[in-house]
Structure formats: structure tokens, C-alpha cells
Amino acid sequence: MNRARVLWQRVPAPVVDIILVAVTAVDVWLNLWDATRTDVALAALGCAALAFRRRFPLGVFLLTLPVAVTQPVAVAPLVALFTLAERCRNRRLLAGCVALAAVASSVPWPAAFTEVGRTMTLIDFVYSLATAVVPVLFGQLLQAHRDLARRLVEIEEAREYERSLHAQAVLARERAQLAREMHDVVAHQVSLIAVRAGALQVAAGDADAKEAARTIRSLSVTTLDELRTMVTLLRASGGNATELTPQPTLADLHKLLESSGTHADLKGELPPTVGTPAQRALYRTVQEALTNARKHAPGATAHVELWQDGDDVGVTVTNSPPTRPSLSLPGSRQGLVGLRERADILHGTLESGPTAEGGYRVRLRIPLSAD
Incomplete structure (x- = not known):
């Protein structure tokens, strides 16, 4: 059937x-x-x-x-x-x-309203009434069936929504727990590293040791700031009252250059029509390039240039050769990998490599309409 x-x-x-x-x-x-x-x-x-x-x-x-x-x-x-x-x-x-x-x-x-006709008319009326009720009952049954099917769909959608809310609540609790662990354990350990490095910088008599201690302290402080930002984001997504930290845009580049610990200058500008995802990618590219310059090219200067080429926009970060030996710091090279993945998502390209003068250049190109 x-x-x-x-x-x-x-x-x-x-x-x-x-x-x-x-x-x-x-x-x-x-x-x-x-x-x-x-x-x-x-x-x-x-x-x-x-x-x-x-x-x-x-x-x-x-x-x-x-x-x-x-x-x-x-x-x-x-x-x-x-x-x-x-x-x-x-x-x-x-x-x-x-x-x-x-x-x-x-x-x-x-x-023909004869006496017999009236009797037959009454019989016909009862028979016709029963006949007319049948299609009405079938029509109402079909209407009820459709209403029931629609109601079942609504119930299933409500259950799916409840399952989604439950999953989000579980994820929020896990994020809140992760934020507590990062704040209580990781951030505390990084703070101790920064304090110890500062003490070593003051007590050390060798210039190289002082520079190494200063580098360790600087990296520890930067890591601690990033950890605090991550903890804030995790707590916000975990359901606490803390609001999400606004994502950086091109307007924050000047502040980034001032706090980078590297002598850097900024040239060029981009149109205001650049989308938020593109602005974020440009900012993160500059941030990663300046971080690498500070780590691997001590004393180098950096030049940041924003540019537009037709329907594409981009940024080029070039640092000069180091003026003093760099410390051997551990690196996973995941920063550039993450930038390339971000560029791929926005249908752009990322190029990086050493320059002929001994420095390093990072160049990001993405479509102006990247969203």
C-alpha cells in the first residue's frame, strides 16, 4: 500500500x-x-x-x-x-x-412530492448523507496525516537542535576546563621562566649570556601575552561573561610594529573594501614575519609594504641580515605552514625565502574580494 x-x-x-x-x-x-x-x-x-x-x-x-x-x-x-x-x-x-x-x-x-415521493425522498436523503460523509472523512484523514507528518518533522528538528545545544555545552565545558589548565599550569610556568630569565640577565657577567637571557625573557613575555589572549578566548567560548577579544585588522598594524621589538617601518595602504578575513590574514602574516625576524635575525630592520595589484592585495615583509649572531632557538616552522593554509583558504598565495642581500622576505597575495 x-x-x-x-x-x-x-x-x-x-x-x-x-x-x-x-x-x-x-x-x-x-x-x-x-x-x-x-x-x-x-x-x-x-x-x-x-x-x-x-x-x-x-x-x-x-x-x-x-x-x-x-x-x-x-x-x-x-x-x-x-x-x-x-x-x-x-x-x-x-x-x-x-x-x-x-x-x-x-x-x-x-x-414530485406525493406521499410516496416524500418517503422515498427521506430514504434517499439518509443514503445520500451517508454517501457524502465518506469523502469528507477520507479528506480529513489525509489532512490529519499531513499534519502528523509535519509535526514529526518539527519534533525531529527540535531534537536535532537540542542535540546541537548539548554538544555545544559539552564543548564549552571542555574549553573552560582547558582555559583553567592553561592559566593555572602553562601560564604559571612561563611566568617563572620570564622571572628567572630576568634575574639571569641582571646577574650574568658575560655579554652573550645577558643577550640570551634577554631573548628568553622577551620570548617568555610574548608567549605569556599570547597565552592570556588564548585563555580569554577559551573562557569566552566556554560560556563565561568574558567577551571575545576583537580580531586584529589592518588598523592594528602600527601598534604591532611598535611592540614587535624590531626596527620596522610601514609603507603603502589598502582600500577600505578589503574584507575582514583578508585583513586578518595580512595582519597575521606581518606578525609572523616580524616574530621570525626577531628570533632569527637579531638587530635586523624590517620593511612592511602594503600593496594592491589589480584585483589582488597583499603585503611584503622584508628584513635585513642580522647584525649579531642569532641564538639557536627551537622552531617548528608551523607559523609559515599556518600562513600558507590561511592563504589557500582565501584563494591566495604565500611566498617566502631568503633575499640576495642575506635577509628574508615573506610575500602574501590574496584576492581583494576574499571573504
Whole structure:
């Protein structure tokens, strides 16, 4: 039965309407063989009106009533009643239409109100009433089935939303726990490293040792600031009242250069139409390039240039050769890898490598419309 219903639902609605009009026309043609031209015209109008039963169910039902008057059991009014019951939620209107269809089917045509005729009319009315109730019940059943299916979909969507909220709550708790661990353990250890490095810088007598201690302290302080920013973000996403830290944009480049610990200058500017993701990528590129210059090229100067080339924008960071030996610091090279991944996401390119003068250059190019 389910398979037959699925197949029937796949039939286009106009095809179904044409079939119903044809069936009711055959029904009228078989039963009105001795009718007048007026009866035939009214019956034809009622059958043709079934093509519009989906848009005007009540009007089509009223147009099919002459068919019910001229023949005992007509298919057209039953189809119209079914369509009306399938779409209407007014029970009083449906009850009135059932009574009207029963009266139209039971009224003698032509009228003959003899004593026997009245009795037969009453019997016909009861029979017609029972006949008219059947399509209404089927229509209401189909309407209830659709309402139930819609309600089940809404319940499933609500459950899916609740599952999503639960997953987000679990993730928020895990982030809050991770933030506490980073604050209580990692940040504390990095703070101790910075303090110890500062003490070593003061107590050391060798210039190289002082420089190494200064570098360790500087890196520790920078790492501590980044850890605090990460803790703030994790706590914010964990559901606490702390608000998310605004993501950096091109307007923050001057502040970045001033706090980079490297002699750097900024040239060029970009149009205000550069999207936020592109601005963030440009900022992170400059940040990573200056960090690498500070770590691997002590005493070097850096030049940051913002530029636009047609539909592309970008930034080039070039640092000069180091003026003093660099310390052997551990590095995972994940910074440049992350920048390349960010560039790929924005459909851009990242180029990096040493210069002919012994320095290093990082160049990012991304579309102006990157979003």
C-alpha cells in the first residue's frame, strides 16, 4: 500500500486532474442519457470545474451540485467534497456542505412530492448523507496525516537542535576546563621562566649570556601575552561573561610594529573594501614575519609594504641580515605552514625565502574580494 501511495504521489497534479475530469465526464454521460440540454450543460460545467478544485475547492463544489441534482449518485460532487475536506479546517462549513450535497442528491428531479415521493425522498436523503460523509472523512484523514507528518518533522528538528545545544555545552565545558589548565599550569610556568630569565640577565657577567637571557625573557613575555589572549578566548567560548577579544585588522598594524621589538617601518595602504578575513590574514602574516625576524635575525630592520595589484592585495615583509649572531632557538616552522593554509583558504598565495642581500622576505597575495 505504501508503495502504491508513493507511486500515486509521483503522478503530476495536472495529470490527476485530467483523469478525474475524464472519469466524471464518463459518469455523467452514462447517467444522463435522457437529460435536457440544460442538464447536460450544467453537468459539463461541474465536471470541467474539477480542474480548478485545488485553487477554489468551495467554488468547485458549488458548481458540481447540479450534477448531484440530476443523477442519484454522482462522482463529481464526491470528488469536490474530498478536495474541500482535504484543505478546509472549518468543521461547520464541511458539515453544511455534506448536508447540501445530500439534499441535492435526494431532491426528486423533476419534483414530485406525493406521499410516496416524500418517503422515498427521506430514504434517499439518509443514503445520500451517508454517501457524502465518506469523502469528507477520507479528506480529513489525509489532512490529519499531513499534519502528523509535519509535526514529526518539527519534533525531529527540535531534537536535532537540542542535540546541537548539548554538544555545544559539552564543548564549552571542555574549553573552560582547558582555559583553567592553561592559566593555572602553562601560564604559571612561563611566568617563572620570564622571572628567572630576568634575574639571569641582571646577574650574568658575560655579554652573550645577558643577550640570551634577554631573548628568553622577551620570548617568555610574548608567549605569556599570547597565552592570556588564548585563555580569554577559551573562557569566552566556554560560556563565561568574558567577551571575545576583537580580531586584529589592518588598523592594528602600527601598534604591532611598535611592540614587535624590531626596527620596522610601514609603507603603502589598502582600500577600505578589503574584507575582514583578508585583513586578518595580512595582519597575521606581518606578525609572523616580524616574530621570525626577531628570533632569527637579531638587530635586523624590517620593511612592511602594503600593496594592491589589480584585483589582488597583499603585503611584503622584508628584513635585513642580522647584525649579531642569532641564538639557536627551537622552531617548528608551523607559523609559515599556518600562513600558507590561511592563504589557500582565501584563494591566495604565500611566498617566502631568503633575499640576495642575506635577509628574508615573506610575500602574501590574496584576492581583494576574499571573504
